[in-house]
Amino acid sequence: IGVQNDITSRKKAEHELREEKNNVEIKIQQRTKELQEKESFLSSMIETVRESLLVLDGNYIVLSANKHFLTSFHVSSEETVGKLLFDLGNKQWDIPSLKELLTHILPTSNPVIDYEVEHVFPHIGRKVMLLNAYRIEFEGQYKDR
Incomplete structure (x- = not known):
């Protein structure tokens, strides 16, 4: 066949x-x-950048920390990157005024410039910080949404 x-x-x-x-x-x-x-x-x-700089995702996980931040706060990249901001340094960054900035003020007022946060860190002492925060927008939507 x-x-x-x-x-x-x-x-x-x-x-x-x-x-x-x-x-x-x-x-x-x-x-x-x-x-x-x-x-x-x-x-x-x-x-x-000559200032301490953290890049966070929408869930406040540290994506990047510059050397100035690591040096200023006596931490390593391994202790910082990939961690929840509020858990850093045995929860040293669980600061009510910082949470207020990130969770309530920044979502409605972008950018935030010179927001004062005062905190006593166990190993480096009292710090008065002026924080700037900016939500990054891609194609009309914020990256954290």
């Missing part, structure tokens, strides 16, 4: 699919490289 099927269109579709897959993979590699370069640029900017 002889059966003949014309698979030309199937082979053409398979070839086009492979080409499209390769094109998508190239675009992904290019976009990944661009994002890595932008992340490196932003990290460099954060490190050059």
Whole structure:
């Protein structure tokens, strides 16, 4: 018994699919490289700031802390990044006025400039801090929503 099927269109579709897959993979590699370069640029900017700087996500998890912050508050990156802000330093940052700023004032007043917070830290003593906070907006929506 002889059966003949014309698979030309199937082979053409398979070839086009492979080409499209390769094109998508190239675009992904290019976009990944661009994002890595932008992340490196932003990290460099954060490190050059001469003030203590924390970057938090919408749940108050520390995404980044610059060297000035780490040095000023005698903490390491490992103790800080990835942790809930209010849990840092054995809950040293669980400061009512700081919580007020982040949970009530900032969501309705962006940015907040020179918000005074006073606190006694066990290892470094009393600090009076003027905090600036800014919610980052992407494409008309805040990143934490």
